[in-house]
Amino acid sequence: MxxxxxxxxxxxxxxxxxxxxxxxxxxxxxxxxxxxxxxxxxxxxxxxxxxxxxxxxxxxxxxxxxxxxxxxxxxxxxxxxxxxxxxxxxxxxxxxxxxxxxxxxxxxxxxxxxxxxxxxxxxxxxxxxxxxxxxxxxxxxxxxxxxxxxxxxxxxxxxxxxxxxxxxxxxxxxxxxxxxxxxxxxxxxxxxxxxxxxxxxxxxxxxxxxxxxxxxxxxxxxxxxxxxxxxxxxxxxxxxxxxxxxxxxxxxxxxxxxxxxxxxxxLGGKSPIIVCRDADIDKAVPVAAMAVFVHSGQICIAGSRLFVAREIHDEFVRRVAEFAGKLRIGHGIEAETEIGPLINARQAGKVESYIKSGSDEGARLVAGGSRLTGELYDGGNFIAPTVFGAVSDKMTIAREEIFGPVISAMPFDTLDEVVARANATSYGLAA
CATH class of the missing domain: 3.40.605.10 (Aldehyde Dehydrogenase; Chain A, domain 1)
Structure with a gap:
């Protein structure tokens, strides 16, 4: 813009x-x-x-x-x-x-x-x-x-x-x-x-x-x-x-x-993004990533559960991780900034605890995962855009609303299966 x-x-x-x-x-x-x-x-x-x-x-x-x-x-x-x-x-x-x-x-x-x-x-x-x-x-x-x-x-x-x-x-x-x-x-x-x-x-x-x-x-x-x-x-x-x-x-x-x-x-949400094996990956990667990162994940309709067809799961997650790593993170008042801070230190700490739980429960961290520090970030509440692969439906990061820049990617095999998994949540809001 x-x-x-x-x-x-x-x-x-x-x-x-x-x-x-x-x-x-x-x-x-x-x-x-x-x-x-x-x-x-x-x-x-x-x-x-x-x-x-x-x-x-x-x-x-x-x-x-x-x-x-x-x-x-x-x-x-x-x-x-x-x-x-x-x-x-x-x-x-x-x-x-x-x-x-x-x-x-x-x-x-x-x-x-x-x-x-x-x-x-x-x-x-x-x-x-x-x-x-x-x-x-x-x-x-x-x-x-x-x-x-x-x-x-x-x-x-x-x-x-x-x-x-x-x-x-x-x-x-x-x-x-x-x-x-x-x-x-x-x-x-x-x-x-x-x-x-x-x-x-x-x-x-x-x-x-x-x-x-x-x-x-x-x-x-x-x-x-x-x-x-x-x-x-x-x-x-x-x-x-x-x-x-x-x-x-x-x-x-x-x-x-x-x-x-x-x-x-x-109220809260844990919305799914579903990427089928015949998807246009070039188009789907930025859509899937920004469905969460656009608001630093602080939006109730964030597509934080990323279901990807097993045949393309690893490649797609790698591409999303690359996309996340290129996002410009900084003060929102700067016109070139794409990702801003979390609202406060309490929320940043909450997101960090979810990231830790993802790693502790066996998810594979492929991007981000840390609080940002340094001259630009000191004093603020910045979390690097984070992508987890190999997430299971039972993991905390797949079940609970994080309200932060965290994607949980999960493979699926059939449409009937993924629809059932997408609907297996206590949250409502968006699909």
Whole structure:
């Protein structure tokens, strides 16, 4: 991708270690406790900014603001007026896309070429849901009971939505939650990941500029254990939506069931890539490799299980390993970077433990396998793109979501066999 601006120059204008308040009821506020968290650049370890460490009291305030907005001005907006708001937001995203992309890169490490490339998808979502605001209708239903009876349905907003998003796609994940809520006339309290809170706060500014009424969109920064848990259990939240780990999703489901709120979960994945013996290897190698490495493996649909026909398995794995070794790893803000850092030292350590388990359980390490060090990488959380061959289905690296740049390659003999093996997982999501 050719860039028509200097991302490094843009980055210097965004964050300078300052305090960035959260957004509740149309106001920019600190946590009621006064506690703060540091927002770190995962490529360098530098402090980009500090944000409030919101807790239960802040969630309560945000839910109250969302309820007041739902029962107040927002419920009086017609579908057409909601559509206009969403389209104004889309226009502002067009105008500020470079800023949002650079913020995402600084906040969570994804290379700038990747964050910029999300433009069509994210802005397209805003425009799509803008269109849906006027396209949601009830229906008349034929009644089998004799008599002058008319049966019909009417779509009404659920109410206050609580949304908890992960750190691996701050802009996209925010819009996936906010846009449908606004289109349907709901209000929302969004809790971003404590590891990537800065871009959602920029998004709140654009919502305000677009004319979203106070309290319709609220952003509470904080930890999952404090702010997230309170949002999931809050009795005045009508629906909770969550994207993240399966373990956390189970806890959120239990909290939601306690007061019968609606729950939507997008959880972990262990997606398969299947390469048959007649595949075009030149085309298949980069596709299979980047299905994992594109986001340093930090994406729930990563194709981390690579099934390859036995006749071509060794050659294909060798080619994938060569491809992995040529990838440019570095700071996401550099235009030439192809693979960025992991989000934090804790995640890097987790990935290292999976790599060790792969070797300990007998998998053959053919590429990567180590943490990167040296002047470019010191201070950051970089793991070399890693490829294992001779993996069995019973190995930990083949069964569990790693959320890192690790491919587990496994041979197969027949299509029926590989389909059964691909489906033999507790995870859902992508195939």
């Amino acid at each position: 050719t860039l028509n601006f200097d991302p490094r120059a843009k980055a210097t204008t965004l964050y300078h270690g300052e305090f960035r308040p959260m957004f509740i009821g149309g106001k920019w506020v600190a946590a009621q406790s006064g506690d703060v968290m540091q927002a770190l650049n995962p490529a360098t370890g530098e402090v980009l900014a500090t944000v409030p460490r919101g807790g239960a009291a802040d969630i309560d305030a945000a839910v109250a603001a969302a309820r007041a907005a739902f029962e107040g001005p927002w419920s009086k907006f017609s579908p057409y007026e909601r559509q206009c708001v969403l389209l104004r937001i889309a226009d502002l995203f067009e105008k500020h896309w470079e800023e949002l992309s650079v913020s995402d890169t600084l906040d969570m490490g994804l290379p700038i070429t990747r964050t910029l490339a999300n433009r069509r998808r994210v802005i397209g979502m805003l425009r799509f849901y803008g269109g849906m605001a006027t396209a949601l209708h009830g229906e008349a239903i034929d009644n089998s009971i004799p008599g002058e009876i008319v049966t019909f349905t009417r779509r009404e907003p659920v109410g206050v939505v609580g949304a908890i998003i992960p750190w691996n796609a701050p802009t996209a994940a925010s819009i996936w939650k906010i846009a449908p809520a606004l289109a349907t006339g709901c209000t929302i309290v969004l809790k971003p990941s404590e590891d990537a809170s800065l871009t959602p706060l920029l998004i709140a500014k654009l919502m305000q500029e677009a004319g979203v009424p106070d309290g319709v969109v609220n952003i509470v920064t904080g930890t999952g254990a404090e702010a997230g848990a309170r949002l999931a259990e809050h009795p005045d939240v009508n629906k909770i939506v969550f994207t993240g780990s399966t373990l956390t999703g189970q806890a959120i489901a239990r909290a939601g069931v306690a007061n019968l709120k609606r729950v939507s979960l997008e």
